[in-house]
Amino acid sequence: xxxxxxxxxxxxxxxxxxxxxxxxxxxxxxxxxxxxxxxxxxxxxxxxxxxxxxxxxxxxxxxxxxxxxxxxxxxxxxxxxxxxxxxxxxxxxxxxxxxxxxxxxxxxxxxxxxxxxxxxxxxxxxxxxxxxxxxxxxxxxxxxxxxxxxxxxxxxxxxxxxxxxxxxxxxxxxxxxxxxxxxxxxxxxxxxxxxxxxxxxxxxxxxxxxxxxxxxxxxxxxxxxxxxxxxxxxxxxxxxxxxxxxxxxxxxxxxxxxxxxxxxxxxxxxxxxxxxxxxxxxxxxxxxxxxxxxxxxxxxxxxxxxxxxxxxxxxxxxxxxxx
Amino acid sequence: xxxxxxxxxxxxxxxxxxxxxxxxxxxxxxxxxxxxxxxxxxxxxxxxxxxxxxxxxxxxxxxxxxxxxxxxxxxxxxxxxxxxxxxxxxxxxxxxxxxxxxxxxxxxxxxxxxxxxxxxxxxxxxxxxxxxxxxxxxxxxxxxxxxxxxxxxxxxxxxxxxxxxxxxxxxxxxxxxxxxxxxxxxxxxxxxxxxxxxxxxxxxxxxxxxxxxxxxxxxxxxxxxxxxxxxxxxxxxxxxxxxxxxxxxxxxxxxxxxxxxxxxxxxxxxxxxxxxxxxxxxxxxx
Numbered sequence: 001x002x003x004x005x006x007x008x009x010x011x012x013x014x015x016x017x018x019x020x021x022x023x024x025x026x027x028x029x030x031x032x033x034x035x036x037x038x039x040x041x042x043x044x045x046x047x048x049x050x051x052x053x054x055x056x057x058x059x060x061x062x063x064x065x066x067x068x069x070x071x072x073x074x075x076x077x078x079x080x081x082x083x084x085x086x087x088x089x090x091x092x093x094x095x096x097x098x099x100x101x102x103x104x105x106x107x108x109x110x111x112x113x114x115x116x117x118x119x120x121x122x123x124x125x126x127x128x129x130x131x132x133x134x135x136x137x138x139x140x141x142x143x144x145x146x147x148x149x150x151x152x153x154x155x156x157x158x159x160x161x162x163x164x165x166x167x168x169x170x171x172x173x174x175x176x177x178x179x180x181x182x183x184x185x186x187x188x189x190x191x192x193x194x195x196x197x198x199x200x201x202x203x204x205x206x207x208x209x210x211x212x213x214x215x216x217x218x219x220x221x222x223x224x225x226x227x228x229x230x231x232x233x234x235x236x237x238x239x240x241x242x243x244x245x246x247x248x249x250x251x252x253x254x255x256x257x258x259x260x261x262x263x264x265x266x267x268x269x270x271x272x273x274x275x276x277x278x279x280x281x282x283x284x285x286x287x288x289x290x291x292x293x294x295x296x297x298x299x300x301x302x303x304x305x306x307x308x309x310x311x312x313x314x315x316x317x318x319x320x321x322x323x
Numbered sequence: 324x325x326x327x328x329x330x331x332x333x334x335x336x337x338x339x340x341x342x343x344x345x346x347x348x349x350x351x352x353x354x355x356x357x358x359x360x361x362x363x364x365x366x367x368x369x370x371x372x373x374x375x376x377x378x379x380x381x382x383x384x385x386x387x388x389x390x391x392x393x394x395x396x397x398x399x400x401x402x403x404x405x406x407x408x409x410x411x412x413x414x415x416x417x418x419x420x421x422x423x424x425x426x427x428x429x430x431x432x433x434x435x436x437x438x439x440x441x442x443x444x445x446x447x448x449x450x451x452x453x454x455x456x457x458x459x460x461x462x463x464x465x466x467x468x469x470x471x472x473x474x475x476x477x478x479x480x481x482x483x484x485x486x487x488x489x490x491x492x493x494x495x496x497x498x499x500x501x502x503x504x505x506x507x508x509x510x511x512x513x514x515x516x517x518x519x520x521x522x523x524x525x526x527x528x529x530x531x532x533x534x535x536x537x538x539x540x541x542x543x544x545x546x547x548x549x550x551x552x553x554x555x556x557x558x559x560x561x562x563x564x565x566x567x568x569x570x571x572x573x574x575x576x577x578x579x580x581x582x583x584x585x586x587x588x589x590x591x592x593x594x595x596x597x598x599x600x601x602x603x604x605x606x607x608x609x
Contacts, residue, residue, distance in 0.1 A: 053416065059419055116358070122589075124585070132586060296427065
């Protein structure tokens with residue numbers, strides 16, 4: 001009990017995740033579930049992206065490539081090999097994570113803006129490759145037939161199962177983000193973010209840590225990509241590797257506060273709520289991108305710390321409780 | 324054989340326009356260490372400028388080019404003071420995000436105003452027949468204009484006081500301030516020139532190919548490839564890089580399906596970045 005008071009964060013986050021999972025399930029509100037699953041996917045994307053941007057200080061513009069590749073591997077396994085979705089999505093998480101480690105060792109030799117450019121290039125290259133890759137359906141992508149949902153008790157039941165799995169992945173993201181920040185690995189990453197050369201001189205194995213962070217930040221987005229595209233039943237290249245979703249994830253991280261544990265999740269949730277409001281309000285539906293852009297510009301220019309950065313500066317005690 | 328040669332020549336002609344676009348990007352990076360992610364949106368702006376000047380206002384097609392340069396420059400200077408000035412000297416994340424936010428705003432406005440359907444500006448220029456192969460007139464003319472603009476840029480940089488001031492600020496901003504150069508104003512001018520290059524290259528591209536509001540992303544990616552090939556921060560290298568990219572496109576198209584060309588381009592881009600992280604950029608570092 002004492003530990004709970006000293007480190008309340010994991011408990012708070014577990015309770016919130018339980019509420020996330022149970023409220024639509026108990027009320028049987030499908031519309032709420034659809035909104036929350038999107039928010040949960042965004043939280044996973046933002047929270048893992050934060051490992052790179054917030055902790056290590058590397059801007060990964062192509063973070064969506066993990067999500068898209070995860071979706072492709074998972075749907076391929078479900079469709080061609082008849083795997084069940086849980087093992088398929090976990091397997092695709094492992095594959096994408098391993099690929100990211102390999103790739104990371106290469107492109108993480110670049111720093112700053114060069115790295116950012118390279119990640120855009122990686123995303124574009126893989127999107128083009130998949131568009132031309134016939135076993136994955138080329139430009140039309142992969143469709144799931146209805147019997148792919150059979151093992152989970154039909155489509156209706158499958159959607160609930162997938163929802164609960166996505167919420168579990170969200171919880172895992174936040175807990176791992178918290179655990180990493182408190183670990184030696186996390187301290188190393190934060191040191192890299194502050195000053196990479198100094199960190200290297202002080203004995204932080206920077207190439208390894210960066211590649212590991214890149215790889216870790218690939219795992220859960222890939223798993224969730226698998227689950228999400230299993231839920232929608234279709235995946236095609238322009239939807240899976242959408243650069244704009246990638247950037248929206250960056251907006252979420254900045255909105256909530258880069259480098260904080262809870263910030264990106266909060267930012268993702270708020271962003272999804274705002275997006276939903278803008279899309280449904282007739283006057284704004286065409287200007288969703290404009291408003292998101294203006295929001296990002298305002299944050300970058302005037303509140304670079306984001307929401308949690310502001311809160312932590314105003315009330316320093318909250319940071320002690322939450323980080 | 325002559326078919327390949329012809330497609331190579333055509334690739335070089337189109338490549339010189341990629342080079343012009345990339346010069347805008349690389350110039351801004353070279354002077355202020357900012358990667359302008361609104362680059363693609365500004366290229367699209369140049370395209371639509373041509374469309375509206377030529378179809379609605381009845382401008383002669385190539386008369387739109389000075390207008391694109393002028394509007395691009397003013398727009399760029401304004402953009403500098405609104406979005407870039409506050410993030411100069413901050414971590415690169417901030418300037419990347421600020422310019423990307425501008426990109427989102429511009430593309431969002433463009434989509435809302437003009438939808439994402441394709442536009443086309445019909446341009447009639449007689450082609451050139453050499454050895455049984457016709458070179459498209461618009462491609463030749465666009466390449467010539469790109470070369471003229473690149474030459475003018477060279478004169479601006481190496482034979483005017485403003486050019487000298489821009490080079491001074493690029494090499495050492497504090498020292499430039501010490502000798503009385505108003506560095507913020509100079510940075511805004513340089514940003515304006517970079518944006519003007521992007522918008523005029525958009526206008527030129529619009530004389531060659533049909534376009535949509537979203538075309539900018541593809542050309543922005545091409546510009547990145549070109550800048551990396553030619554050395555980020557090096558305008559002459561950018562022009563060469565553009566020609567090189569045009570060559571690659573011209574050489575690969577006869578041998579593989581068109582869909583695979585971007586795969587080659589981006590693979591090359593990432594490989595180039597990885598294998599020459601310093602090598603290719605080394606001669607731009609002070």
